[in-house]
Amino acid sequence: MKLVGIVGSIAEDSYNRKLMMYMANHFRNYADIEVVDIKDVPMFNEDQDATNSAPIQYLKHRIENADGVIMATPEHNHTTTAALKSVIEWLSYKIHPLENKPVMIVGASYFSQGSSRAQLDLREILEAPGVRGLVMPGTEFLLGDAKEAFDEHGNLTDGQTIKVLTKMIEKFIKWVDVMQALQGPEPADAWKNEDLTASGKADTTIEGVKMNDPEWVEKAAALTKAASGHDYVQLDRGILTVDQINWFLKSIPAELTFVDDNNQFLYYNHNKPAERMNASRRPEQAGLPLSEVHPDIRNVHDHVKQVLHILRTGKQDMFQLSEPQDRKNVKWVVNNYQAMHDESGNYRGTNEIVLDFWPIVKKYLEMTGQKLVDDPANAVDTDASASVADDEGSANDQPENDEPDTGASASVK
Incomplete structure (x- = not known):
């Protein structure tokens, strides 16, 4: 199963990024979780349409080619981050890759609340008519006191926390399977989403030289x-x-x-x-x-x-x-x-x-x-x-x- 992990923080030292990287490594036998970055996505602005820009098209294609999405959100003033909200605005403006896509929400916070209010806020955004993500119901993973949750190698240290997260991943994989069964097989023309213009960006993309330069x-x-x-x-x-x-x-x-x-x-x-x-x-x-x-x-x-x-x-x-x-x-x-x-x-x-x-x-x-x-x-x-x-x-x-x-x-x- 192919999943995309989106981290709601653009900070270099992010506990939510640590959480997502831990999930990608620890649960690789359950699913292939590709962690994508949103730091290059511009702030949403209808007057400066960036729908076809490389960062947004990259996210679009990654989400479309995944079976499901995991979002990790910090909590900023009782809500999700402005950066993640802006990304979702772009992904629901002229393109809609999150529509009917199974989504799981997790979050880590510096103090004890574990981003609970931010997760509730993000859930409402994802279920909005313009987004229509299929958010897994009835579950929350709230990692509080994240500053003490990881060892020097980025691994979670508390056995009970790992157990809870494992059960949640197992449940999400079942949720993805059920949603896919309800939606039926992949559309016959899904291959049309393949982008031959290389407008996105891979982690090995060399930037700073034009692709059509003969040298x-x-x-x-x-x-x-x-x-x-x-x-x-x-x-x-x-x-x-x-x-x-x-x-x-x-x-x-x-x-x-x-x-x-x-x-x-x-x-x-x-x-x-x-x-x-x-x-x-x-x-x-x-x-x-x-x-x-x-x-x-x-x-x-x-x-x-x-x-x-x-x-x-x-x-x-x-x-x-x-x-x-x-x-x-x-x-x-x-x-x-x-x-x-x-x-x-x-x-x-x-x-x-x-x-x-x-x-x-x-x-x-x-x-x-x-x-x-x-x-x-x-x-x-x-x-x-x-x-x-x-x-x-x-x-x-x-x-x-x-x-x-x-x-x-x-x-x-």
Whole structure:
């Protein structure tokens, strides 16, 4: 289950942020809780509409792609914070991602009241007609005297408090399941919410250089003081120089691409000119949002959105498309899209591997002495690998495509 945790405080040293981070770590076996920040969201002002700004669009997409939301609120003068109230105003002005979204409220306070009045205030806001969040009823988690509640590692120390919070999380997960059952399956067009313009922001987004700058790689590297050349990089199971990593990736007999969780095209293993690639890419495209990498012809953007939505939402961890590109010279290209996750299971982007697998098949036949024999009774479905079965075993989520070259249309570069 995917949950979004929103902290109502923008203070650097926040007990509510500590509480949310503890929940994300301690309950990772229950759910994937992604903690998002609201410090960059501007104060709500109808005269200066910021609905399409990066911070608000980022929150919108995170909430839409989550099964539920947890909000942690401090108490300021018997109410929730101005910062959180402003965020909810933006999320109920022209966009409504919280509508029919299950929400759980928690809170921590410096003294003994545990943000009880702020939670009541926040509950009324979330249930307002313009917001329509589905706030879990009948429960409150009030962490009072928060200054004494955590150890030096950010863990709660009181066993009874942990027990209460655990029961509340378990109840919320059931609440989410019940609300989803009442609402029915995800709308068939939910994939349309996938943002190919990379207008949001991931925690690895490099700011300070325009995405469409043809020298994005060089300028982003200078801005971040990125390692290069003979600099060593410690990997999960090895230490290599940047040069060695480049040599290694370029030597892999496939075309590799990396797109982050904000749908920004960050990398490909540049080992041949664009005109010789199966899925053409150019050096100046690195850094672009996917909307600019792909020309929007033949509904390409819709195909890409569908593939990314399938991977982001966990319907599939891998998505494959295959097509014969040159029947005369025997060339069959497979586009393999793989969802990438961090150690906590959070979606962190998609990698694409484009491979002509005929040389592998040919070598296998040579080594085994076997032959490929046509079966006249075999009806080949060239789009079969593009199907995504739902719970009933149907292919309702198959990317719409009336073109035979499915792989070229949906290539996530």
